Amino acid sequence: MRALGFRSHGGLEKIEVMDLPEPSVGPGQVKVRMRSSAFNRLDLFTLEGMAGVTIPLPHILGGDGAGTVEALGEGAEGLSRGAKVIVDPSLSCGKCEACLAGQEPYCRDYQILGEHVNGTAAEFVVVPRVNVQPLPANLDFLSAGCVALVFMTAYRALTTVGELKAGDRVAIIGGGGGLNTAALQVAKWRGAQVTVATRSKEHAEKASALGADQTLVYGPEKPLDRGLWALSGKKGMDVIFDCNGTSTVPTSVKALARGGRLVFCGGTSGPMITLDVRPLFWRQSSLRGSTMATRKEFLEVLALLAEGKLKPVVDSTFPLERGREALEHLARGSPFGKVTLSVP
Numbered sequence: 541m542r543a544l545g546f547r548s549h550g551g552l553e554k555i556e557v558m559d560l561p562e563p564s565v566g567p568g569q570v571k572v573r574m575r576s577s578a579f580n581r582l583d584l585f586t587l588e589g590m591a592g593v594t595i596p597l598p599h600i601l602g603g604d605g606a607g608t609v610e611a612l613g614e615g616a617e618g619l620s621r622g623a624k625v626i627v628d629p630s631l632s633c634g635k636c637e638a639c640l641a642g643q644e645p646y647c648r649d650y651q652i653l654g655e656h657v658n659g660t661a662a663e664f665v666v667v668p669r670v671n672v673q674p675l676p677a678n679l680d681f682l683s684a685g686c687v688a689l690v691f692m693t694a695y696r697a698l699t700t701v702g703e704l705k706a707g708d709r710v711a712i713i714g715g716g717g718g719l720n721t722a723a724l725q726v727a728k729w730r731g732a733q734v735t736v737a738t739r740s741k742e743h744a745e746k747a748s749a750l751g752a753d754q755t756l757v758y759g760p761e762k763p764l765d766r767g768l769w770a771l772s773g774k775k776g777m778d779v780i781f782d783c784n785g786t787s788t789v790p791t792s793v794k795a796l797a798r799g800g801r802l803v804f805c806g807g808t809s810g811p812m813i814t815l816d817v818r819p820l821f822w823r824q825s826s827l828r829g830s831t832m833a834t835r836k837e838f839l840e841v842l843a844l845l846a847e848g849k850l851k852p853v854v855d856s857t858f859p860l861e862r863g864r865e866a867l868e869h870l871a872r873g874s875p876f877g878k879v880t881l882s883v884p
């Protein structure tokens with residue numbers, strides 16, 4: 541089968557369309573014929589190679605995807621061959637205390653499709669039955685194939701971990717990333733007052749069109765923390781969603797309200813930060829990490845997508861054969877929303 545990935549770690553030049561053996565379906569598993577896949581920043585980190593994460597090579601990229609059921613392993617029930625499905629990219633052991641309590645992201649064996657194991661940018665993928673859900677009827681393969689990771693991650697980060705409530709002031713740092721466009725919609729659905737802070741005027745306009753109540757175009761002339769503070773009516777933000785790491789967290793954190801929470805699920809510009817702890821304890825604000833979501837939260841997100849309360853934001857679509865170009869666009873093209881792959 542054709543699959544997009546790499547045979548050794550490195551830069552974008554390592555990306556290639558590979559001819560790999562089709563995976564075979566085992567007990568409790570489902571084989572999906574992929575019709576679409578999508579990229580996340582995670583794919584760029586996986587390509588470069590991450591400390592502490594060893595993956596077998598060659599490796600197939602992509603965490604998200606949608607397609608049709610090709611085959612069902614023994615004991616995999618409740619789906620018929622040909623059914624349209626969406627893939628949940630989170631893998632957990634299903635047996636440990638965390639998994640049995642429905643807190644899968646706390647599983648010690650937690651993995652993500654396309655990061656620790658082969659991903660979805662291929663003609664076929666085999667996953668546990670629990671990772672496959674019926675496609676919401678209002679979504680086509682391309683729009684469904686790009687929503688899972690970003691919406692589940694933004695949903696858990698803001699609602700469960702960030703405890704975002706109706707009426708809260710929330711700031712989303714960054715305008716165009718898939719995760720940010722998902723977070724904006726989750727926060728609006730929750731009834732929060734949403735400010736999107738970005739360095740791009742164009743992304744600020746698009747964020748307004750997507751529902752942001754206020755936007756801040758920050759830069760040397762208008763520092764991020766002071767801009768957010770002013771837009772919060774000098775009360776501070778109840779929740780700040782900032783997954784940039786080094787470049788913005790030390791600044792954005794200064795705009796937290798008393799009791800405010802800065803939630804993050806990554807550090808795209810770099811992992812290291814230096815912080816002044818004084819405003820944190822004096823205002824009793826906190827930094828909270830979050831990753832992915834539980835199976836239950838994933839189903840809640842699917843229900844919101846099915847009701848049209850959350851909507852996929854697709855920046856561009858590339859065929860699998862042009863996957864390198866797609867990743868290049870994600871890395872350097874400043875997309876607004878998701879970069880998706882069609883699997884012809």
Ligand SMILES: [Zn+2]
Pocket residue numbers: 632633634635636637638639647648649
């Ligand atoms: Zn587990």
